[in-house]
Amino acid sequence: MLRFKLVGAIVAVGALLAACSGTGSDSGTSDTAKKNYTYAVITHGAPGDAFWDRVKSGAEQAGKDYGVEVDYSSDADPAKQSQLIDGAVAKKVDGIVVSMANPDGLEASVKKAVAAGVPVITINSGVDKFKDFGAITHIGQTETIAGEAVGERLQTEGQKNVICVIQEAGNVGLEERCKAIANTFDGKVQNLQVDGTDDNAVQATITSKLQADKAIDTVVTLGGQYAIDASSAVKDSGSKAKVATFDLSEDVIKQIQAGTILFAVDQQPYVQGFLGVTGLYLKSINGNDIGGGQPVNSGPAFITKDNADAVLQFAANGTR
Amino acid sequence: MTTATVVDERVARTSTLTTLLKRPEIGALVAAIAIFAFFAITTDVFATPSGASTWLRGASTIGIMAVAVALLMIGGEFDLSAGAMTGFTGLVVGVLTTEYGLNIWAAIVVSLALALGVGAINGILVMKTGLPSFIVTLGTFFVLQGIDLAGTKALIGQVAIQGMSSVPYYDQAKQVFGSNLSVNGGLVYASVFWWIAVTAVATWILLRTKTGNWIFAVGGAQTAARQVGVPVFKTKVGLFMTTAGAGWLVGMLLLFTTSTVQSNTGVGQEFIYIICAVVGGCLMTGGYGSAIGAALGALIYGMVNQGIVYSGWDNNWLKAFLGVMLLGAVLLNEWVRKRAETSR
Numbered sequence: 206m207l208r209f210k211l212v213g214a215i216v217a218v219g220a221l222l223a224a225c226s227g228t229g230s231d232s233g234t235s236d237t238a239k240k241n242y243t244y245a246v247i248t249h250g251a252p253g254d255a256f257w258d259r260v261k262s263g264a265e266q267a268g269k270d271y272g273v274e275v276d277y278s279s280d281a282d283p284a285k286q287s288q289l290i291d292g293a294v295a296k297k298v299d300g301i302v303v304s305m306a307n308p309d310g311l312e313a314s315v316k317k318a319v320a321a322g323v324p325v326i327t328i329n330s331g332v333d334k335f336k337d338f339g340a341i342t343h344i345g346q347t348e349t350i351a352g353e354a355v356g357e358r359l360q361t362e363g364q365k366n367v368i369c370v371i372q373e374a375g376n377v378g379l380e381e382r383c384k385a386i387a388n389t390f391d392g393k394v395q396n397l398q399v400d401g402t403d404d405n406a407v408q409a410t411i412t413s414k415l416q417a418d419k420a421i422d423t424v425v426t427l428g429g430q431y432a433i434d435a436s437s438a439v440k441d442s443g444s445k446a447k448v449a450t451f452d453l454s455e456d457v458i459k460q461i462q463a464g465t466i467l468f469a470v471d472q473q474p475y476v477q478g479f480l481g482v483t484g485l486y487l488k489s490i491n492g493n494d495i496g497g498g499q500p501v502n503s504g505p506a507f508i509t510k511d512n513a514d515a516v517l518q519f520a521a522n523g524t525r
Numbered sequence: 526m527t528t529a530t531v532v533d534e535r536v537a538r539t540s541t542l543t544t545l546l547k548r549p550e551i552g553a554l555v556a557a558i559a560i561f562a563f564f565a566i567t568t569d570v571f572a573t574p575s576g577a578s579t580w581l582r583g584a585s586t587i588g589i590m591a592v593a594v595a596l597l598m599i600g601g602e603f604d605l606s607a608g609a610m611t612g613f614t615g616l617v618v619g620v621l622t623t624e625y626g627l628n629i630w631a632a633i634v635v636s637l638a639l640a641l642g643v644g645a646i647n648g649i650l651v652m653k654t655g656l657p658s659f660i661v662t663l664g665t666f667f668v669l670q671g672i673d674l675a676g677t678k679a680l681i682g683q684v685a686i687q688g689m690s691s692v693p694y695y696d697q698a699k700q701v702f703g704s705n706l707s708v709n710g711g712l713v714y715a716s717v718f719w720w721i722a723v724t725a726v727a728t729w730i731l732l733r734t735k736t737g738n739w740i741f742a743v744g745g746a747q748t749a750a751r752q753v754g755v756p757v758f759k760t761k762v763g764l765f766m767t768t769a770g771a772g773w774l775v776g777m778l779l780l781f782t783t784s785t786v787q788s789n790t791g792v793g794q795e796f797i798y799i800i801c802a803v804v805g806g807c808l809m810t811g812g813y814g815s816a817i818g819a820a821l822g823a824l825i826y827g828m829v830n831q832g833i834v835y836s837g838w839d840n841n842w843l844k845a846f847l848g849v850m851l852l853g854a855v856l857l858n859e860w861v862r863k864r865a866e867t868s869r
Contacts, residue, residue, distance in 0.1 A: 429685075
């Protein structure tokens with residue numbers, strides 16, 4: 206009922222505006238031009254993070270392709286992220302794409318946006334809560350799905366003893382990945398905290414760990430950059446450990462081709478950004494709900510020696 | 526015989542031990558030995574050549590910066606842009622070579638020139654405006670961080686340098702900045718030699734040259750220094766350029782050791798440099814400290830960092846352990862220094 210009234214109100218306001226411009230001096234533009242939609246993409250990604258950079262690229266490419274405006278902003282702090290959502294609602298955007306690393310922190314703002322009639326699509330994280338909050342759909346791959354896929358893969362490769370390298374202290378998603386690996390992997394999984402802003406220290410710390418514990422046969426890194434550090438560390442320490450990683454980069458793919466990295470699991474961040482905006486666009490022009498209320502998976506895609514060649518050029522462009 | 530000759534205390538002979546105890550770095554030296562002994566005894570790998578190579582490596586890049594930052598702190602200033610500078614210089618070389626095909630050595634020189642330029646801007650702004658260096662360099666820190674991110678993204682469409690190792694003459698530059706030497710089963714990285722060289726040069730400048738006296742003078746009493754004819758402006762701008770130059774050196778060491786650098790490289794490290802300098806005996810107020818002390822501070826940091834991993838402790842606690850150890854080192858440092866000063 207409330208929703209119906211709101212829609213009615215919006216339609217009425219829209220009609221009023223149309224009428225105004227119709228009688229105004231500046232006639233023509235709003236009648237002939239296609240309505241220019243504006244969507245806000247609000248994530249919890251840290252600036253400079255290669256993964257979120259690809260989400261942003263995907264969203265912006267979709268904006269260009271559909272001729273709509275896409276405003277990307279991000280803040281890792283849920284309180285500030287919810288302010289960004291409130292701001293977008295106040296600006297009367299036509300839809301919001303949001304990543305919910307901390308759904309509880311964003312609940313009020315997301316519900317407010319939905320109540321104000323702004324369509325919301327969640328991406329990346331927040332699959333458990335998107336329905337409750339009234340979002341159209343969720344596009345992503347939970348940390349659990351990705352982590353468990355890695356665990357299974359390592360199990361079939363016959364690995365026994367894994368260290369899971371966490372490059373950012375206090376990041377919930379990274380912790381979840383490591384935990385998910387342990388869910389499907391029968392061997393031992395230990396977490397190793399490193400300082401992600403100092404690659405030299407990352408290499409030294411992984412080297413130290415490999416020297417201290419010779420039983421380690423696998424290093425799993427949670428970002429493409431750190432896989433490069435890890436494979437150098439393996440070499441330096443004289444260990445026989447294999448390296449596997451989440452996320453891609455051109456260098457990672459080259460090392461997969463060379464056999465120094467076993468595989469990379471790609472949750473296809475570009476897809477998350479692109480599909481997020483696509484979902485809103487379809488809602489705006491055609492009233493579609495992608496997935497019909499079910500979440501849509503963007504990954505995981507495994508990159509191994511077999512398919513590395515095909516992916517290389519896209520990674521070089523910064524879109525894979 | 527019974528009447529002791531009264532000697533002016535300024536020219537009185539002091540025992541070698543007392544002279545030693547008065548040095549700023551002595552507390553850090555004691556702490557470093559204690560921490561080394563602790564990890565050497567409690568872990569198997571720490572004191573082996575391969576173990577030592579990792580903590581020396583971790584300490585080396587931090588140490589180069591800590592020594593430069595110590596000189597600046599002795600001169601009475603701070604540089605919060607020092608961490609971001611290490612990423613900036615590496616990104617400049619990475620972008621110019623991988624994207625624009627510039628000769629790698631030319632790119633390295635361009636990067637050095639840009640770094641020294643930023644250092645000079647820091648120094649000139651601090652001296653001309655009278656603003657605290659804390660504020661000025663905080664500004665340049667944000668500017669550099671923004672350029673690192675937005676500039677890199679705009680120019681190469683990525684936030685990390687890719688494909689560096691296939692750039693022509695990469696191997697030459699790697700020889701200088703990123704190679705390693707196998708000694709007795711452990712690897713000694715080029716950065717360690719650079720660290721030793723930087724520390725030696727800085728110590729020589731501080732203790733044996735006129736410039737060294739100027740640095741102590743401008744940090745201890747700037748007005749008095751100016752009145753006796755110390756070129757305050759030149760000295761301070763030179764110090765800011767020195768930290769920027771050290772940032773460039775570390776940027777090169779990181780780039781050519783790891784073959785990649787990303788836009789968040791070095792962010793947050795500036796405080797570690799300051800902590801190492803303070804652990805090494807630099808006073809926050811300026812006019813007192815030493816280069817060797819800062820190098821020892823970095824050594825402590827490196828040893829604790831890797832020692833925790835060797836010990837197999839849950840390294841979610843790493844930062845907490847680190848904090849306690851650093852506080853302990855500073856307190857020990859203070860205690861030793863006070864004892865030394867009262868036992869004249």
